[in-house]
């Protein structure tokens with residue numbers, strides 16, 4: 001299987017789908033010659049031309065609205081929001097419009113759009129270009145929120161997202177763009193709404209998303225040497241959330257830790273924890289459930305400060321060791 | 329760019345000349361009259377149902393603005409797309425929406441256009457390319473860019489008509505959308521239905537420079553203003569604009585000056601305008617009254633025939649109420665339906 005980066009995997013999905021389905025087109029700021037702020041759409045303008053790689057003014061709300069309107073006439077737009085932070089300018093079109101149109105109109109239409117947005121800190125982009133806002137997007141029924149952590153998942157989920165008849169927010173992570181993994185050349189999809197057990201283990205369930213999956217897997221290897229077996233679950237889709245896989249896992253391990261980069265207060269860990277403690281898995285818990293989210297601060301610029309605004313390897317490891325030892 | 333001055337009251341001679349030049353048959357004119365009467369009966373009936381406690385939610389009635397809906401529709405092709413705003417009953421009726429299904433939706437019934445999920449503010453009829461009204465002021469304006477873009481990419485000849493109020497022109501997306509529509513030469517006809525107020529705010533208090541339509545000029549979009557209470561003038565202005573758009577020249581912007589009779593919505597106590605002002609519009613500039621006078625003088629119909637058309641329109645609405653009242657409520661077991669496709 002060819003190795004490629006997370007960024008290349010997403011590009012390949014877009015590329016292949018545009019070849020396969022002429023209703024698919026891209027729109028966003030600087031996605032043409034520039035290739036997008038991160039180069040993700042590099043080369044696509046040459047291949048597909050300016051009509052299908054449509055460069056827009058700096059008008060986030062209308063970028064998403066354009067996708068919405070075009071989808072009502074049978075198109076399959078994929079809109080790019082340059083940085084996830086800017087999705088706040090388009091939130092009306094996502095939350096009040098796209099997410100609700102099918103419902104308000106009594107099921108007589110659907111809004112098959114994808115809105116791509118890279119989130120996350122770690123690049124020194126400071127407070128307005130580093131947020132992890134996925135938890136906000138989970139609050140709008142009608143929307144789907146997808147959040148891949150590996151190149152393989154990124155391609156499969158992107159193909160699924162474009163083919164999904166509903167509006168999908170596709171949350172990428174800037175630090176993951178350069179990570180590599182095996183990605184099949186062929187067409188495959190990963191079902192939206194299905195979590196994956198990235199590593200099986202009997203002692204504790206850690207639910208994590210995007211870069212936290214990578215970090216946790218890394219720590220799990222180290223802990224295994226000390227006899228601690230960590231089960232790592234990547235929800236992959238945050239809305240709808242696959243609580244069943246998580247509940248089953250906790251029933252087995254008796255311990256639950258949720259790790260995410262998003263600010264802890266109001267973060268999606270709360271949602272996972274509420275689902276578990278309100279389920280029969282509660283009776284199987286050996287320790288209190290815990291969460292480890294980003295600090296409740298805007299992301300700082302300074303390298304050192306930025307790093308410590310979100311959970312670090314050592315934090316995750318310490319949490320797991322504490323929970324497994326029962327000294328919570 | 330053509331910038332016709334709004335003439336407040338057109339004379340009979342004006343009217344006759346226009347009808348001749350535009351080659352409007354008696355049948356067409358009576359059709360316009362029928363549409364306007366139907367809209368007005370719908371709105372007054374809606375108000376009555378509301379007063380009788382039969383309506384659960386809010387509503388935004390367009391009585392007084394009927395000429396915009398009727399004149400616009402006549403200037404369009406049946407397949408043209410419509411995206412409109414919360415005060416949309418008239419546009420739907422003019423576009424040929426089934427009033428039974430509208431009334432059922434208004435009463436929240438399962439037989440309504442949206443199975444009772446939308447109500448007055450969100451009626452849509454996808455079968456007649458009516459893509460729905462919007463409860464977010466200005467929300468549909470940028471979506472029209474997407475509809476126009478799809479029409480352009482699909483090489484189709486239909487156009488997208490996007491109707492909104494004066495207040496909506498102060499939303500940021502208005503400016504984003506006009507810029508993009510013009511840049512890409514999209515087949516969009518923007519119609520600003522200026523009824524003088526956005527809720528309680530007089531346009532004079534919220535728009536830095538009038539007319540609103542001149543904002544289009546900043547984006548290179550041709551524009552005009554029209555007396556929105558003179559149905560044939562509306563037709564002419566919209567026809568000219570629609571022809572321009574359909575010919576592939578990009579968007580056009582028309583501002584129709586009109587007036588709403590009812591309060592903004594159910595909570596309005598009309599404290600921001602005088603009774604005299606409302607009466608003046610009703611007595612001297614009512615779109616249906618003016619049109620009726622012209623048609624009588626031009627002998628398109630006589631008093632009796634006029635009353636008959638009006639009575640027929642009323643019957644259609646009363647039947648719609650019967651249909652809606654006899655319709656079932658949505659079953660509670662369907663609460664979670666229609667969220668995802």
Ligand SMILES: Cc1ncc(C[n+]2csc(CCOP(=O)(O)OP(=O)(O)O)c2C)c(N)n1
Nearest residue numbers: 415463464465493494495496523525526527
């Ligand atoms: C984004 C948004 N802001 C405010 C409102 C509340 N609101 C509903 S209609 C309205 C006035 C709109 O005025 P206009 O655009 O002139 O339309 P009209 O009601 O006069 O037809 C307001 C303030 C809303 N629904 N959406």
Ligand SMILES: [Mg+2]
Nearest residue numbers: 493494525526
């Ligand atoms: Mg108004």
